[in-house]
Amino acid sequence: MTDILFLAEILVAVLLIIGAAFTLIGSYGLLKLDQPMKRLHAPTKASTLGVGSLLLAAMIHAFATGDGSLHEMLVMAFLFVTAPISGNFIAKVHLHRQRGGAELPAPPEEETWATYAEK
Structure with a gap:
């Protein structure tokens, strides 16, 4: 048993460890990437895998200790369904605004307002 x-x-x-690494890479990508379409990949891909790995670790631990429940599985299913769909909607809005002739607001003059830029 032991x-x-x-x-x-x-x-x-x-x-x-795998979940923490993916989550760290996803959050770093969200800070480092500068364009909205590039920024979509970090949270929807890497962070989804990171949180999924953390939830899988929680499920394995819960079932190994005898306190198993399906809450983590429901959260993981909800996460894997909603994250790609929301990323797809954000990308579609960006593409429609770009093609439709609607002017996107100009970014602020300061270069580091939303990205991590080393000087």
Whole structure:
């Protein structure tokens, strides 16, 4: 019985590290990328995988300790359904505003207002 718990703890630790890495990469991409279409990829791809990995680690830990519930699975299903759809809607709005002739507001004069720029 302890071997199974030990393997579950190793798997949970690996999933936590992978989830933290993806979430960190996604948040860094959100800060670093400057255009809206480029910015969509960081939170919708990397952060979704990161949060999904963290929730999978929580599910494995809950079932290994006997406190299992399906709340994490419902959150993960909701996340994997809504994040790509919301990213698609944001991209469509950006493309329609670009093609429709509507002028996009000019960015502020300051270069670092929404991006991380090293000087």
